[in-house]
Amino acid sequence: MNILVCVSKVPDTTAKIAFKDNNTKFASDGVTYILNPTDEWYALVRAIELKEAAGAGKVTVINVGAGDNDQYLRKALAIGADDAVLIESADDLEPFYVAKEIANYARTNNYDVVVTGKETIDYNSFSVGGMIAEFMDCAFVSQVSKWDMNGNVATLNREVEGGEEVMEVSTPFVLSAQKGMAEQRLPNMKGIMMAKTKPLAKIAAVGGDPLVTIVKFDEPKSKSAVKLFSIDEVEALVKALNEEAKVI
Amino acid sequence: MVIVYIEAVNGQLKKSSFEVLTYGKKLADKMSSSVAAICLTPCDSNVVGEYGINKLFQVSDAIFSHFDSKAFAKAVAEIFNANGGQILVLPFNQNGKALAPRLSVRLNAGLVNGANALANTSNGFVISKNVFSGKAVANYQIHTDVKIVSLASNSIPAEKNPTSCEVVAAATSVSAADFSTKYIKSELVSGDIPLSEADLVVSAGRGLKGPENWGMIEECAKILGAATACSRAVADVHWRPHHEHVGQTGLAISPNLYIAVGISGAIQHLAGVSSSKTIVVINTDPEAPFFKAADYGIVGDAFEVMPKFNEALRKLKA
Ligand SMILES: Cc1cc2nc3c(=O)[nH]c(=O)nc-3n(C[C@H](O)[C@H](O)[C@H](O)COP(=O)(O)OP(=O)(O)OC[C@H]3O[C@@H](n4cnc5c(N)ncnc54)[C@H](O)[C@@H]3O)c2cc1C
Ligand SMILES: Nc1ncnc2c1ncn2[C@@H]1O[C@H](COP(=O)(O)O)[C@@H](O)[C@H]1O
Numbered sequence: 001m002n003i004l005v006c007v008s009k010v011p012d013t014t015a016k017i018a019f020k021d022n023n024t025k026f027a028s029d030g031v032t033y034i035l036n037p038t039d040e041w042y043a044l045v046r047a048i049e050l051k052e053a054a055g056a057g058k059v060t061v062i063n064v065g066a067g068d069n070d071q072y073l074r075k076a077l078a079i080g081a082d083d084a085v086l087i088e089s090a091d092d093l094e095p096f097y098v099a100k101e102i103a104n105y106a107r108t109n110n111y112d113v114v115v116t117g118k119e120t121i122d123y124n125s126f127s128v129g130g131m132i133a134e135f136m137d138c139a140f141v142s143q144v145s146k147w148d149m150n151g152n153v154a155t156l157n158r159e160v161e162g163g164e165e166v167m168e169v170s171t172p173f174v175l176s177a178q179k180g181m182a183e184q185r186l187p188n189m190k191g192i193m194m195a196k197t198k199p200l201a202k203i204a205a206v207g208g209d210p211l212v213t214i215v216k217f218d219e220p221k222s223k224s225a226v227k228l229f230s231i232d233e234v235e236a237l238v239k240a241l242n243e244e245a246k247v248i
Numbered sequence: 249m250v251i252v253y254i255e256a257v258n259g260q261l262k263k264s265s266f267e268v269l270t271y272g273k274k275l276a277d278k279m280s281s282s283v284a285a286i287c288l289t290p291c292d293s294n295v296v297g298e299y300g301i302n303k304l305f306q307v308s309d310a311i312f313s314h315f316d317s318k319a320f321a322k323a324v325a326e327i328f329n330a331n332g333g334q335i336l337v338l339p340f341n342q343n344g345k346a347l348a349p350r351l352s353v354r355l356n357a358g359l360v361n362g363a364n365a366l367a368n369t370s371n372g373f374v375i376s377k378n379v380f381s382g383k384a385v386a387n388y389q390i391h392t393d394v395k396i397v398s399l400a401s402n403s404i405p406a407e408k409n410p411t412s413c414e415v416v417a418a419a420t421s422v423s424a425a426d427f428s429t430k431y432i433k434s435e436l437v438s439g440d441i442p443l444s445e446a447d448l449v450v451s452a453g454r455g456l457k458g459p460e461n462w463g464m465i466e467e468c469a470k471i472l473g474a475a476t477a478c479s480r481a482v483a484d485v486h487w488r489p490h491h492e493h494v495g496q497t498g499l500a501i502s503p504n505l506y507i508a509v510g511i512s513g514a515i516q517h518l519a520g521v522s523s524s525k526t527i528v529v530i531n532t533d534p535e536a537p538f539f540k541a542a543d544y545g546i547v548g549d550a551f552e553v554m555p556k557f558n559e560a561l562r563k564l565k566a
Contacts, residue, residue, distance in 0.1 A: 130348070139428030
């Protein structure tokens with residue numbers, strides 16, 4: 001079974017979020033980037049575990065982004081992916097075209113499963129996985145917290161309001177991963193050494209006319225200062241929640 | 249025409265449906281357009297009419313009793329196209345998150361997934377949504393003729409605007425062969441209020457010292473009719489189930505009230521909860537970062553505060 005794991009690069013979770021050019025662009029100067037946590041911790045690790053358990057097949061990591069994104073793909077290789085593909089485009093390409101590139105690659109190279117994270121922590125689009133599936137005209141199961149394989153049939157737990165739904169799906173399919181699917185793996189020395197010589201192919205993106213563009217960023221509405229109550233004023237707090245905030 | 253995708257379980261519309269119906273009606277009014285709803289499972293058209301929608305495309309084929317993103321996307325696209333749909337509105341809930349991206353490709357339509365306000369139509373069609381896990385807002389312009397808006401929960405209050413609603417029986421070409429997944433079973437957390445749909449949330453963190461101390465949190469949630477949540481630190485050590493984990497790598501929520509007990513307010517936690525309307529923080533440490541994001545707070549020991557707080561809530565509710 002060949003699994004294609006989609007990984008994106010995002011600002012570190014503690015990065016300062018600021019904008020430039022009249023609030024039209026993210027100010028990336030001085031920002032440290034990481035692999036999107038859901039992609040790295042869950043999607044990638046579970047794909048490697050399933051490949052190891054099957055003792056056959058391969059795990060390929062793919063990114064659509066800037067030509068120097070090698071370092072993020074190398075980290076995924078150090079964690080245990082077999083090879084990597086970088087489809088070179090501008091960073092922050094909209095989900096539609098990211099998905100189109102990945103779907104084309106997956107189809108021409110006959111991958112059985114395409115895995116994404118549920119969302120990236122920068123634009124929180126929740127889109128790429130479902131779009132890949134539609135481009136490939138195959139099944140898509142979103143927000144999967146448990147993934148097992150038996151031959152070419154997967155058993156998946158999908159998050160729904162108030163619990164989980166268990167379903168079966170045959171390859172080829174696309175899923176988006178979330179917490180619960182695997183435990184984070186740290187790359188070890190051997191992995192890091194091996195990653196240096198694993199294959200990493202670069203391809204140029206095709207792209208197209210934008211469907212959506214960001215015209216402006218805003219800061220979230222600023223909060224006024226907290227109103228503090230002492231431990232003997234609990235009733236006054238409850239009153240404020242009821243009469244002032246009107247939330248209870 | 250603005251077309252709103254709604255969902256009913258056992259004939260009852262989900263809470264998110266009321267919000268998208270309200271949103272669809274307001275958007276249609278703003279654009280002087282007509283509005284209709286699509287429901288793939290049986291629902292009560294009178295309830296749909298209460299939210300100002302005068303047409304319901306009702307599918308009643310039992311084939312749609314279990315969700316499958318591929319088959320559902322095909323069905324919605326067919327009905328949307330057959331009725332001159334221009335703007336499709338969906339809830340940004342678990343099913344909507346799987347459907348909207350598929351429909352964006354299928355309809356070749358620009359999508360804003362997780363919109364938090366009505367469109368600004370003064371210059372093009374611009375819709376805002378939270379990005380960077382709530383640390384900023386981005387205004388997206390949709391350039392395509394057909395547009396898709398998936399509405400984040402709790403972004404606008406449901407609003408009644410009664411009208412009579414005509415039911416149009418809608419057929420699709422979807423057959424069993426279009427279903428690509430096989431439903432096995434549901435594992436529902438019984439009795440609890442689903443966190444993603446909750447108006448009120450009581451959440452706790454490592455400050456509670458151990459899973460055996462959650463009784464007072466559950467009691468508080470029970471009095472309020474609230475859902476329970478937790479920090480990642482707590483879910484990681486299995487004090488609480490992982491589906492309760494909120495934050496940047498957990499669930500992002502924006503309830504009307506978020507009560508955080510014994511949670512420090514690390515940036516990754518705040519990222520998933522800071523768009524809550526009102527935040528109450530209970531923490532022993534006056535320097536805890538969470539106080540900067542809070543509306544109300546008590547600097548104090550949860551073990552002393554919570555019993556008193558619960559007592560006061562009980563009094564109010566009595
Ligand atoms: C990439 C990444 C992603 C992450 N994603 C998330 C995420 O999605 N969600 C998330 O929550 N975290 C996330 N984290 C972890 C986050 O950084 C914090 O470690 C975590 O939120 C801390 O949990 P906590 O507040 O429960 O515990 P602590 O930080 O240990 O805080 C406990 C708090 O309880 C207070 N306290 C102690 N005793 C009492 C008492 N008796 N009464 C009242 N208060 C008391 C303390 O003053 C303290 O403020 C992420 C971290 C990383 C690196
Ligand atoms: N540029 C990209 N390259 C590769 N995979 C991506 C890219 N952007 C998003 N993804 C994948 O799609 C998932 C969902 O992203 P999004 O729809 O942008 O929130 C991510 O968790 C990644 O797995």
